[in-house]
Amino acid sequence: MERGHCIAGLACTILLILIVQVSVAGTIDRVVEKTGDSTYRITLQFPEESVTGVTEIVSTGMEIRNVSLPAGQYQVDGTILSLAVIGERDVSYILQGSPGESGEITGTYQDMITGMKGALPDARISGSGDIEISSGDSAGIPSAEDVQPTATPLEPGLLIIAFGAGGMFSLLRRGMQ
Secondary structure, X not given: OOHHHHHHHHHHHHHHHXXXXXXXXXXXXXXXXXXXXXXXXXXXXXXXXXXXXXXXXXXXXXXXXXXXXXXHHEEEEOOEEEEEEEOOOEEEEEEEOOOOOOEEEEEEEEEOOOOOEEEOOOXXXXXXXXXXXXXXXXXXXXXXXXXXXXXXXXXXXXXXXXHHHHHHHHHHHHHHO
């Protein structure tokens, strides 16, 4: 094998390692639609391939119904909804309030793959039915005080690429001797 081919192969392998290491963290969006008199459909939109724990808290007097996840992946405890989202793009539930009363929905999430925690966009529903959604965390970036070192998961693809790079180094070294 020529030296130029080894260098080109090595450069491509390093480029692949860098591409695999880059993970684009998506955001979780909240959509609130009025579906009837004091009834709303709340939809949370997740990035692809996410494994996320979500806790939603709604105002007293509001009732959570018809969660779109299978029964083992959510729990309703009064005004608290706990979700285990595994690979779902959209999760929705129905929120029933009392006519003329305002309400609020707040939520937090934890990405189980990266360990990142944050706040979901809050939603406020006025007594007249107007919906206002505020932003969650500042782009999902934790504050400096909240940052703790975490281990980077070693993905099987990364391990294979590392072995391939080691093989390329070995061939390059053997070719130079």
